[in-house]
Amino acid sequence: xxxxxxxxxxxxxxxxxxxxxxxxxxxxxxxxxxxxxxxxxxxxxxxxxxxxxxxxxxxxxxxxxxxxxxxxxxxxxxxxxxxxxxxxxxxxxxxxxxxxxxxxxxxxxxxxxxxxxxxxxxxxxxxxxxxxxxxxxxxxxxxxxxxxxxxxxxxxxxxxxxxxxxxxxxxxxxxxxxxxxxxxxxxxxxxxxxxxxxxxxxxxxxxxxxxxxxxxxxxxxxxxxxxxxxxxxxxxxxxxxxxxxxxxxxxxxxxxxxxxxxxxxxxxxxxxxxxxxxxxxxxxxxxxxxxxxxxxxxxxxxxxxxxxxxxxxxxxxxxxxxxxxxxxxxxxxxxxxxxxxxxxxxxxxxxxxxxxxxxxxxxxxxxxxxxxxxxxxxxxxxxxxxxxxxxxxxxxxxxxxxxxxxxxxxxxxxxxxxxxxxxxxxxxxxxxxxxxxxxxxxxxxxxxxxxxxxxxxxxxxxxxxxxxxxxxxxxxxxxxxxxxxxxxx
Amino acid sequence: xxxxxxxxxxxxxxxxxxxxxxxxxxxxxxxxxxxxxxxxxxxxxxxxxxxxxxxxxxxxxxxxxxxxxxxxxxxxxxxxxxxxxxxxxxxxxxxxxxxxxxxxxxxxxxxxxxxxxxxxxxxxxxxxxxxxxxxxxxxxxxxxxxxxxxxxxxxxxxxxxxxxxxxxxxxxxxxxxxxxxxxxxxxxxxxxxxxxxxxxxxxxxxxxxxxxxxxxxxxxxxxxxxxxxxxxxxxxxxxx
Ligand SMILES: Nc1ncnc2c1ncn2[C@@H]1O[C@H](COP(=O)(O)OP(=O)(O)O)[C@@H](O)[C@H]1O
Ligand SMILES: [Mg+2]
Numbered sequence: 152x153x154x155x156x157x158x159x160x161x162x163x164x165x166x167x168x169x170x171x172x173x174x175x176x177x178x179x180x181x182x183x184x185x186x187x188x189x190x191x192x193x194x195x196x197x198x199x200x201x202x203x204x205x206x207x208x209x210x211x212x213x214x215x216x217x218x219x220x221x222x223x224x225x226x227x228x229x230x231x232x233x234x235x236x237x238x239x240x241x242x243x244x245x246x247x248x249x250x251x252x253x254x255x256x257x258x259x260x261x262x263x264x265x266x267x268x269x270x271x272x273x274x275x276x277x278x279x280x281x282x283x284x285x286x287x288x289x290x291x292x293x294x295x296x297x298x299x300x301x302x303x304x305x306x307x308x309x310x311x312x313x314x315x316x317x318x319x320x321x322x323x324x325x326x327x328x329x330x331x332x333x334x335x336x337x338x339x340x341x342x343x344x345x346x347x348x349x350x351x352x353x354x355x356x357x358x359x360x361x362x363x364x365x366x367x368x369x370x371x372x373x374x375x376x377x378x379x380x381x382x383x384x385x386x387x388x389x390x391x392x393x394x395x396x397x398x399x400x401x402x403x404x405x406x407x408x409x410x411x412x413x414x415x416x417x418x419x420x421x422x423x424x425x426x427x428x429x430x431x432x433x434x435x436x437x438x439x440x441x442x443x444x445x446x447x448x449x450x451x452x453x454x455x456x457x458x459x460x461x462x463x464x465x466x467x468x469x470x471x472x473x474x475x476x477x478x479x480x481x482x483x484x485x486x487x488x489x490x491x492x493x494x495x496x497x498x499x500x501x502x503x504x505x506x507x508x509x510x511x512x513x514x515x516x517x518x519x520x521x522x523x524x525x526x527x528x529x530x531x532x533x534x535x536x537x538x539x540x541x542x543x544x545x546x547x548x549x550x551x552x553x554x555x556x557x558x559x560x561x562x563x564x565x566x567x568x569x570x571x572x573x574x575x576x577x578x579x580x581x582x583x584x585x586x587x588x589x590x591x592x593x594x595x596x597x598x599x600x601x602x603x604x605x606x607x608x609x610x611x612x613x614x615x616x617x618x619x620x621x622x623x624x625x626x627x628x629x630x631x632x633x634x635x636x637x638x639x640x
Numbered sequence: 641x642x643x644x645x646x647x648x649x650x651x652x653x654x655x656x657x658x659x660x661x662x663x664x665x666x667x668x669x670x671x672x673x674x675x676x677x678x679x680x681x682x683x684x685x686x687x688x689x690x691x692x693x694x695x696x697x698x699x700x701x702x703x704x705x706x707x708x709x710x711x712x713x714x715x716x717x718x719x720x721x722x723x724x725x726x727x728x729x730x731x732x733x734x735x736x737x738x739x740x741x742x743x744x745x746x747x748x749x750x751x752x753x754x755x756x757x758x759x760x761x762x763x764x765x766x767x768x769x770x771x772x773x774x775x776x777x778x779x780x781x782x783x784x785x786x787x788x789x790x791x792x793x794x795x796x797x798x799x800x801x802x803x804x805x806x807x808x809x810x811x812x813x814x815x816x817x818x819x820x821x822x823x824x825x826x827x828x829x830x831x832x833x834x835x836x837x838x839x840x841x842x843x844x845x846x847x848x849x850x851x852x853x854x855x856x857x858x859x860x861x862x863x864x865x866x867x868x869x870x871x872x873x874x875x876x877x878x879x880x
Binding site for chain 2: 388391392394395398399401402403404405406407408409
């Protein structure tokens with residue numbers, strides 16, 4: 152071999168003479184040339200930074216257009232969720248590390264801010280000092296959690312991090328009399344179940360952020376900066392290395408990538424962003440409780456990430472927006488009811504073909520309802536004395552069609568179980584039998600909704616968001632803005 | 641590289657590799673000299689891939705040594721060995737399917753900052769098709785094209801020694817021949833190669849030397865021409 156660093160390989164051969172191995176003419180002419188493919192290509196031609204700026208500009212106008220503090224507050228929460236999803240996107244979306252303890256980093260950031268800016272310890276640092284300290288501390292915590300787990304992959308990592316998340320909640324919920332490994336005297340570190348109240352608002356140079364609108368703008372600026380930072384990392388060598396690590400860890404290792412270091416960096420980068428979100432949460436709410444950082448919040452952030460498309464920055468924005476706004480809209484039982492019936496109808500219209508099948512099932516369900524209602528009203532009148540979940544003409548129609556018990560209780564729970572069994576039954580049947588079985592099942596679903604679900608809106612809205620997720624994921628498994636997975640076969 | 645022409649580029653000395661309690665490679669010794677094209681033949685599960693993993697440091701042998709240009713790298717990380725001039729085209733190619741051809745090539749030069757223009761020119765010169773397909777997702781390429789990406793990705797690291805794990809696997813016969821032509825071409829340009837194969841016929845036709853592995857032990861070694869005439873090998877692998 153010669154002394155030269157790079158061996159000289161033959162020059163570009165004359166293309167005409169080289170057999171063109173593996174050129175599949177069909178693929179060559181058709182790849183990415185469908186209508187949808189064209190649209191996607193044209194959209195992907197627009198620089199994504201353009202979209203982000205557009206989003207930032209529109210978001211900046213929200214508080215200007217509405218004086219409604221509630222709307223601005225929902226906007227702030229949504230931005231906070233976007234920031235959380237952005238961090239999770241690094242750990243899960245880019246590096247493919249299933250981190251189920253993620254929300255603990257959010258909590259850690261919030262508590263760190265609370266401890267350094269509240270009467271709890273009598274410390275009132277400037278916000279410009281607390282935020283960097285909280286972010287760096289959370290990054291270090293992320294590093295420490297990942298350190299023993301970095302060789303763990305897949306399911307094991309998920310279990311270890313889930314355990315860590317629960318440990319965080321338990322420790323902070325019982326931290327009202329803690330001592331450091333038994334060496335120091337007992338101190339009230341976390342306020343235990345009472346949390347830490349009276350947290351200072353963001354303040355620097357003598358100015359304070361006191362309005363929701365102010366926090367909205369702080370959150371917007373912080374999110375846009377974080378988004379830009381992640382955007383740069385995404386396009387860097389490290390960003391690509393994360394993605395290849397997620398795709399094929401062994402191949403990444405074979406290319407000489409420092410697999411463990413990449414995992415550690417992804418983990419603590421994600422944690423740092425969650426910690427940053429935590430400081431804003433603490434400052435706006437002026438109180439923190441460990442229960443705020445438990446599994447339900449984790450699930451919501453995951454839902455946002457998956458819905459938007461893991462690994463996609465635009466998906467973080469879209470996913471957080473859809474999920475959080477849906478959750479808010481569904482807080483009102485009236486909205487939830489309309490969403491429920493519309494979802495049912497939309498699913499039937501989308502799934503039942505041809506039209507006569509749809510007509511039979513819909514007509515059958517309505518007819519079945521009137522018959523049942525007529526029979527029951529004479530046999531067991533308490534079952535038609537309740538009132539519908541909504542008012543208006545739709546409500547009165549529902550009262551004449553679906554059963555409404557005046558005191559739905561244990562019977563309701565029984566109906567719920569019956570509904571689950573009926574759905575399972577429908578799924579095992581085929582052909583016309585399945586369509587026929589759908590008629591009483593749909594009616595049962597309506598009755599369960601009217602009597603059971605709508606009574607407990609907090610559970611119901613989560614169930615509904617879950618259903619929306621399932622429906623969307625069926626339509627687009629990679630998430631709204633995610634790239635379809637390409638399998639090498 | 642070493643100025644001393646007597647030091648082989650790669651040398652395995654009595655290597656014993658285990659997966660847990662299972663003894664796979666048993667006292668394996670082999671060497672590849674600068675500029676050589678060596679093939680390592682063996683049937684299914686004979687330990688060919690394990691040999692390559694041992695060379696790269698994905699697994700560490702319990703006994704014996706792995707030397708690159710005379711330096712004992714047995715305890716060194718994979719990245720260190722790659723910096724010293726190793727690269728691999730893995731079994732089944734293992735491309736990063738949802739990434740473009742271009743990104744795959746960049747990942748091949750990860751330890752060299754993602755590749756210089758010169759690196760890309762070199763690889764595109766060898767595989768003009770990769771230039772045309774640079775923004776296509778690797779997972780959507782045909783088998784032959786994927787093989788080119790895998791080789792191009794490995795060559796982006798400017799290796800002194802290129803390891804190839806069963807390059808003919810899953811390719812149509814005509815593509816196998818073309819693949820080996822390219823392998824020969826790359827070797828002629830000065831890159832030493834260790835090609836692991838089950839297809840003894842084609843690989844011996846281009847190799848300088850060959851080793852034959854059977855359940856983790858070397859059973860035969862010699863010049864490629866001699867091996868081609870060897871009765872036992874013919875019976876076992878060449879099928880004539
Ligand atoms: N990661 C592993 N853990 C345990 N056994 C393995 C592992 N990889 C390979 N083996 C075993 O080692 C033997 C040799 O495998 P390998 O080197 O892949 O064979 P070849 O490449 O020659 O087909 C096989 O019996 C295989 O089952
Ligand atoms: Mg193998």
